[in-house]
Amino acid sequence: MCGIPVAVTNEETVVRALRECHIRKGKLRDNAFRASPGTDEVSVMRHTYLKSDFCKAKAKEIASGDPRNPYVGLAAITVESVRSVGSEVTDSREEYCGHAHISHGMVVPLPAGEPLAPELIKRIRELNGKARLMIDPECNAEGWTGAQIEIVG
Amino acid sequence: MKITNSFFNAWVPGDCAIVYTLPMSKVTRCGYAFAEFEAARSAINGAFAQANWDGYGALPVSTEIKSNALEVLSHLENLTCAPEITPNPNGTLSFEWESNQGFGVIEIGRTRYSYYVHAHCGSPFLGAGNAEEVNPAVGLLVDALLFPKPSQSLTLPAL
Numbered sequence: 368m369c370g371i372p373v374a375v376t377n378e379e380t381v382v383r384a385l386r387e388c389h390i391r392k393g394k395l396r397d398n399a400f401r402a403s404p405g406t407d408e409v410s411v412m413r414h415t416y417l418k419s420d421f422c423k424a425k426a427k428e429i430a431s432g433d434p435r436n437p438y439v440g441l442a443a444i445t446v447e448s449v450r451s452v453g454s455e456v457t458d459s460r461e462e463y464c465g466h467a468h469i470s471h472g473m474v475v476p477l478p479a480g481e482p483l484a485p486e487l488i489k490r491i492r493e494l495n496g497k498a499r500l501m502i503d504p505e506c507n508a509e510g511w512t513g514a515q516i517e518i519v520g
Numbered sequence: 521m522k523i524t525n526s527f528f529n530a531w532v533p534g535d536c537a538i539v540y541t542l543p544m545s546k547v548t549r550c551g552y553a554f555a556e557f558e559a560a561r562s563a564i565n566g567a568f569a570q571a572n573w574d575g576y577g578a579l580p581v582s583t584e585i586k587s588n589a590l591e592v593l594s595h596l597e598n599l600t601c602a603p604e605i606t607p608n609p610n611g612t613l614s615f616e617w618e619s620n621q622g623f624g625v626i627e628i629g630r631t632r633y634s635y636y637v638h639a640h641c642g643s644p645f646l647g648a649g650n651a652e653e654v655n656p657a658v659g660l661l662v663d664a665l666l667f668p669k670p671s672q673s674l675t676l677p678a679l
Contacts, residue, residue: 388574388607396606397614397625403577404610410576429575436573479579480611482627482634485646489636492623 369464371416375456377447380518381411381467382501384426386436395500399442400469400491404479409469411456414443417465419511423503425463440503445518448497452490469494556602557593560615563605564589567613579611582630588651589613589628599659601667619666626658639665 375381389399402409412422422441430438446456449469459468473487483491505512567581589605593615596603603615608627617624622639633651635658638644645661 384575386574388568391604391606394618397616398574398606398608401609404579432575433570433573436568475610478630480582480585481629481632482612482648483608483610485634485636485648488625488627488634489638489644489646492625492636492638 369460371413371458371460371465373458373460375413375446375458375467377445377450379413379415379446379456380443380516381446381449381456381469382414382422382426382441382443382516383409383411383498384422384429384438385440385442385500386430386433387439388436389442390439390500390502393500393502395442395495395498397488397491397495400494400498401483402471402475404475405477407470407472407474408459409471410459410462411467411469413458413465413467414441414516419516420509421465422516423511424509427506438503438506440506440513441501441516442498443501443516443518444494444498449494452493452497454490454494557597560593560602560605561590564593564613567605567607573607574609576609578607578609581607581611581613584630585611585613585628588630588633589615592626592628592633592651592654595654595656596659599656600663617662617666621666621668624662624666626654626662637661637665 383399385399389396400409412425414422426441427438449456454469454471456467456469459466471487471490473484475483499518501513501516503511503513564586567586569580571580572578601617603617606614606616608614612627612629615626624637626633626635629651631651632648633654634648636644636646649655
């Protein structure tokens, strides 16, 4: 039983787990908000409900397996910001309670290995510009010890 | 001789052992840009070859796409600054430039490419084409909009 409301409100903050491949020179790369081929789903966590420690633990779980590309932190963005560029956030509790998807309204084309439509590249760039890069100052610590992730106001 | 720093468009105060001139813009630059292009080549060759490198089901970057990217990079070397290389979950590679003037990206795939160049002041340029025939005007566009030189004409060939 998941106690989180299905409706995702504009005021919520959602976060995306980040690995080293998602940042460069202290900035978030656009690949952080791109869906896998054949899908229009970018996995995020509903931070407003799950809180920072859970999100960090889940992010480390997602990023495990390749020591050359480790967990580095989270990208935080308000649902309102996502919707302001024309994308949508929907609850997807079938993955786990508190999981959601960002959808851009355009499926990443198949066959794989072909570029996105330039309009989608533009959209993702705009999304990146509204997101906050939250580098984890203590990746090995159990809980989140960095700056406040929840975006208020 | 006019020598500009490839990233900041600043005058280089001292001597520069190696210089080269961009054939289209005629701007001469310090040779360390070669190192930046070498770094880009290295990033392309070293791009993830195993699946799920992002933890979300990303595809590996194939040798075919790496080969396409190296080919495009070799053409860009005569047109603008070296890009940053970003692997994408759909197995493509993006060339990215960012300056105080704006942002540009060319995404290279197996048979296609897309581009998006947006200076802070002005409308964005978007387009796509055949990966084997990347329009050199895209490189010129990146250079003109993101790394403008005081003496450089902003006239561009048709995209």
